[in-house]
């Protein structure tokens with residue numbers, strides 16, 4: 001079997017007990033063998049400021065950019081903040097996009113899962129992020145879409161999926177994402 005694709009997972013919430021982080025763990029337990037999932041942390045990234053890129057570049061930016069460059073693909077798992085993405089996630093997107101001409105995102109296959117304890121599935125966050133990924137030239141999985149509601153009862157205590165139907169849907173989702181990476185990843 002060929003080496004699995006390295007998928008960098010970006011979790012949009014900074015909260016320790018975040019449902020989005022628990023989802024990342026639950027996905028890793030589903031056993032899609034064509035990919036490995038590894039969270040790349042964004043909580044320590046200073047707010048993007050071009051002056052820093054032209055002066056003393058923060059170590060956290062350098063670490064983040066290097067980890068993202070090493071990844072074959074990116075899975076964004078985001079909550080919704082005021083019908084958009086959390087500021088920390090947008091900041092990570094901005095940090096990765098610069099310096100101009102050295103974006104870590106260009107050409108990298110991506111997928112977006114949005115999650116909320118509410119019932120509307122965080123559609124707004126998903127599509128605001130999608131807008132940035134178009135500009136950043138990331139081929140982004142379109143189907144199946146993943147707008148997950150009811151996060152409060154989604155996980156077992158050990159971060160498995162409480163409902164086999166959710167596990168089944170997420171298994172299909174990861175399989176489709178692995179197909180998508182194989183189709184769109186640059187050699």
Ligand SMILES: Cc1cc2nc3c(=O)[nH]c(=O)nc-3n(C[C@H](O)[C@H](O)[C@H](O)COP(=O)(O)O)c2cc1C
Pocket residue numbers: 013014015017018019020021079080081082083084115116117118120121122
């Ligand atoms: C500033 C803020 C804005 C929020 N706005 C929304 C929203 O627009 N839509 C929504 O479904 N939930 C919203 N929520 C609730 C989040 O979905 C909820 O806090 C969720 O648990 C965050 O994800 P996490 O568990 O991964 O941290 C908001 C929460 C915060 C703190």
